[in-house]
Amino acid sequence: MKVLVAGGAGFIGSNLIDALLAEGHSVVCVDNFFIGTRKNIEHLHGHERFTFYEQDLADLAAVKQIFRKEKFDFVFHMAANSDIQASAAAPEVEYKNTYTTTFNILEAMRTEGVKRLFFCSTSAVYGDAQGAHVDENYAPLAPISYYGACKLGCEGLISAFTYMNDFHTLVFRFPNVIGPRLTHGAVFDFVKRLKADPTQLTILGDGHQCKPYLYVGDLVECITRFTKELPQGVTVYNVGGESQSTVTGIAQIVCREMGLKNVQFHYTGGRGGWKGDVPEFAYNLDKIHAAGWHASMTSDEAVARTVRDVL
Amino acid sequence: MKVLVAGGAGFIGSNLIDALLAEGHSVVCVDNFFIGTRKNIEHLHGHERFTFYEQDLADLAAVKQIFRKEKFDFVFHMAANSDIQASAAAPEVEYKNTYTTTFNILEAMRTEGVKRLFFCSTSAVYGDAQGAHVDENYAPLAPISYYGACKLGCEGLISAFTYMNDFHTLVFRFPNVIGPRLTHGAVFDFVKRLKADPTQLTILGDGHQCKPYLYVGDLVECITRFTKELPQGVTVYNVGGESQSTVTGIAQIVCREMGLKNVQFHYTGGRGGWKGDVPEFAYNLDKIHAAGWHASMTSDEAVARTVRDVL
Numbered sequence: 001m002k003v004l005v006a007g008g009a010g011f012i013g014s015n016l017i018d019a020l021l022a023e024g025h026s027v028v029c030v031d032n033f034f035i036g037t038r039k040n041i042e043h044l045h046g047h048e049r050f051t052f053y054e055q056d057l058a059d060l061a062a063v064k065q066i067f068r069k070e071k072f073d074f075v076f077h078m079a080a081n082s083d084i085q086a087s088a089a090a091p092e093v094e095y096k097n098t099y100t101t102t103f104n105i106l107e108a109m110r111t112e113g114v115k116r117l118f119f120c121s122t123s124a125v126y127g128d129a130q131g132a133h134v135d136e137n138y139a140p141l142a143p144i145s146y147y148g149a150c151k152l153g154c155e156g157l158i159s160a161f162t163y164m165n166d167f168h169t170l171v172f173r174f175p176n177v178i179g180p181r182l183t184h185g186a187v188f189d190f191v192k193r194l195k196a197d198p199t200q201l202t203i204l205g206d207g208h209q210c211k212p213y214l215y216v217g218d219l220v221e222c223i224t225r226f227t228k229e230l231p232q233g234v235t236v237y238n239v240g241g242e243s244q245s246t247v248t249g250i251a252q253i254v255c256r257e258m259g260l261k262n263v264q265f266h267y268t269g270g271r272g273g274w275k276g277d278v279p280e281f282a283y284n285l286d287k288i289h290a291a292g293w294h295a296s297m298t299s300d301e302a303v304a305r306t307v308r309d310v311l
Numbered sequence: 312m313k314v315l316v317a318g319g320a321g322f323i324g325s326n327l328i329d330a331l332l333a334e335g336h337s338v339v340c341v342d343n344f345f346i347g348t349r350k351n352i353e354h355l356h357g358h359e360r361f362t363f364y365e366q367d368l369a370d371l372a373a374v375k376q377i378f379r380k381e382k383f384d385f386v387f388h389m390a391a392n393s394d395i396q397a398s399a400a401a402p403e404v405e406y407k408n409t410y411t412t413t414f415n416i417l418e419a420m421r422t423e424g425v426k427r428l429f430f431c432s433t434s435a436v437y438g439d440a441q442g443a444h445v446d447e448n449y450a451p452l453a454p455i456s457y458y459g460a461c462k463l464g465c466e467g468l469i470s471a472f473t474y475m476n477d478f479h480t481l482v483f484r485f486p487n488v489i490g491p492r493l494t495h496g497a498v499f500d501f502v503k504r505l506k507a508d509p510t511q512l513t514i515l516g517d518g519h520q521c522k523p524y525l526y527v528g529d530l531v532e533c534i535t536r537f538t539k540e541l542p543q544g545v546t547v548y549n550v551g552g553e554s555q556s557t558v559t560g561i562a563q564i565v566c567r568e569m570g571l572k573n574v575q576f577h578y579t580g581g582r583g584g585w586k587g588d589v590p591e592f593a594y595n596l597d598k599i600h601a602a603g604w605h606a607s608m609t610s611d612e613a614v615a616r617t618v619r620d621v622l
Contacts, residue, residue, distance in 0.1 A: 060403075088475070091421070092371075095414050099464065103406050110402070127470065139450030142470045142545070149471035153410065153464025159438065159453045160460035164399065234453070 007079025009036030124148030135284035179216030207248035215302035241295035318390025320347030435459030446595035490527030518559035526613035552606035
C-alpha cells in the first residue's frame with residue numbers, strides 16, 4: 001500500500017520508514033527538518049518506492065495538495081516537537097509542530113477521504129500520574145508539560161475526526177524511545193558530553209529519576225504489527241517495556257559502553273530535571289500484553305544498545 | 312479588580328459582563344463579532360468601567376499587546392465557536408476560534424504574568440458518555456464533535472500552563488445554556504421558525520433527545536460565586552441543573568409561551584439531530600452540589616423563561 005510517514009526524517013519516523021519499505025510498501029515522507037535531518041533519510045535516496053517532500057505540515061493548503069496528489073492508503077503521523085525540555089520555555093513550538101500539524105493531517109484525511117491512521121501519542125498525557133493503575137482509561141488526564149498538553153489535544157481531535165469520518169485509528173502512548181538516530185535526551189546528551197570531556201559528567205536532578213526506555217526497533221515492530229488489521233474507531237494502547245532505568249544507571253551504562261572509568265558525576269540536585277519533567281514513570285501495560293506484544297529487551301539493555309548505536 | 316472577558320460580546324459573555332460590572336469590577340471586553348454581536352454590548356456604551364476592543368483573539372501579537380496595556384487581574388475566557396452544528400462541516404472553525412484563541416490567551420497570561428483564569432468548558436468533552444457515573448474524573452474522554460475535541464485540547468493546555476506558571480484556574484463543564492441574547496439552538500430556532508410559520512414545526516430526530524438546559528443567570532451567578540476565592544491549580548466542576556427537557560417538550564413549551572395552538576410537529580426521524588450531536592445527556596453534579604450550589608430553576612422552567620426573554 002501507499003503510506004504517508006509525516007515527520008519521517010525524524011528519529012522514530014525514519015526507523016519506521018526502513019521497516020515499511022522492507023515490508024514492500026510505497027512510502028511518502030513529509031518533513032520540514034525542524035527536528036528531523038537529511039542524514040536520517042539519505043540512505044533512501046534513489047529508492048524506487050520512496051518519495052520525499054520537504055514541507056512544513058503546519059501549512060494546511062500544502063498538506064491537502066500532497067494528499068490530493070499521492071492518494072494515501074494509510075497515514076503514520078510521527079511529526080511533532082519531540083524535545084519537551086526545549087518547548088518548556090516556548091509553548092508555541094508545541095502549538096505549531098505538535099497540535100497544528102495533527103489538525104492539518106486529520107483535516108486533509110477528512111477532505112481527501114483517507115481512513116486509516118497511526119498516531120504517536122505519549123505517556124506525557126498522564127501528567128505526573130504513574131503506577132500500575134495508569135491504564136489507557138486512567139483519569140483525570142492532567143498533563144504538566146506543553147508537549148503532553150498538545151498531544152492530549154491531538155488525541156481529542158483524533159477522537160472526533162475518527163467518529164465523524166469513520167476512520168480506523170491506532171494510538172500508542174509511550175515513554176522515552178531510544179536507538180539509532182536519537183537526537184536528544186539523557187542517553188544522547190551523556191554520550192555527547194562524555195566525548196567532549198571523559199573525566200566528568202553533570203547530571204540534572206538527583207540521578208534517581210527513573211523511567212522506562214523503549215528501543216526504537218521494538219516500537220517499530222509493534223507499530224507495523226498492530227497496524228496490519230485495524231478496527232474502525234480509535235484503539236489506544238500504552239506501549240513500553242516493564243523495566244526502568246535511573247539517570248545514574250544510564251550514566252553508568254554510557255561510561256561502561258564507552259570504556260570510561262572513574263568518571264566524576266556532579267548532580268544539580270532536586271527531584272526532576274526541569275519543570276514539566278516527570279521524574280518517575282511507569283504505567284499499566286496489561287492491554288498490549290494481552291494483545292500478545294512484549295518488549296524484546298529491558299530498559300537497561302535498550303540504553304546499552306543505543307550507546308553502541310550512537311557512538 | 313480589572314478583568315478581561317474574552318468573547319464578551321457573546322451570549323454568555325455579555326451576561327457575565329453585566330454581573331461583573333454590577334459587582335464593581337472594571338471590565339475589558341475583547342470580541343471579533345464572529346458569533347458575538349454589537350447589540351449584546353450596546354447598552355454598555357459609555358459605561359465608565361467598560362472598555363471594548365474589536366479584536367480577533369486568534370492573533371497572538373494583538374492579544375499580547377492588549378494584555379501589556381491593560382494589566383489584568385483576572386481573565387474570563389468565554390471566546391469559542393459555540394455553534395457545534397455549524398462546525399461539524401468545518402472543523403477549522405473550532406481550530407481557530409476555540410483552540411487557538413485559548414492557546415493565545417494562556418500564552419499572553421504566561422508572558423505578561425496574569426495568574427487567574429476562568430474557562431468555559433463543556434460536557435461535550437465526555438463524548439456520548441452520560442449518566443450519574445460521569446463525574447469530573449470520568450474517562451475515557453472521547454469527544455465526538457470537533458467542538459468537544461477542541462475544548463478537551465484547551466483543558467489540556469490549561470492543565471500544563473497552570474502547572475508551569477502557578478495559575479489559579481477554574482474550569483466549568485456545562486451543557487446547553489439558554490436565556491436572553493441566545494443566538495442558536497433548539498429554543499432559539501423554534502421561536503424563530505414559529506414566528507415565521509405558526510402552523511407547523513420541523514423537529515430534527517425523533518423528538519426524544521433529552522438534555523439539561525441551564526439558565527444563563529444561574530450560570531453567571533455560579534461563575535462569579537466560585538471565582539471569588541480560587542485555589543492554586545486547576546479546579547474542574549460539572550455545572551448544570553438536575554432536570555432535563557426533551558426536544559418535543561421544548562417545542563410544546565415554546566408553543567405555549569407564544570400562545571400557539573394545534574401546531575403540527577414534523578419529525579425528521581433518527582436518534583440525534585446531526586452527526587456529532589449527543590442525543591441524551593445527564594451527568595454527575597455531586598461536586599458542585601457539595602460546594603453549596605444548585606440551579607435555581609428546572610430545565611423546563613429555564614426553557615419557558617428563555618422563550619419569554621427572546622420573544
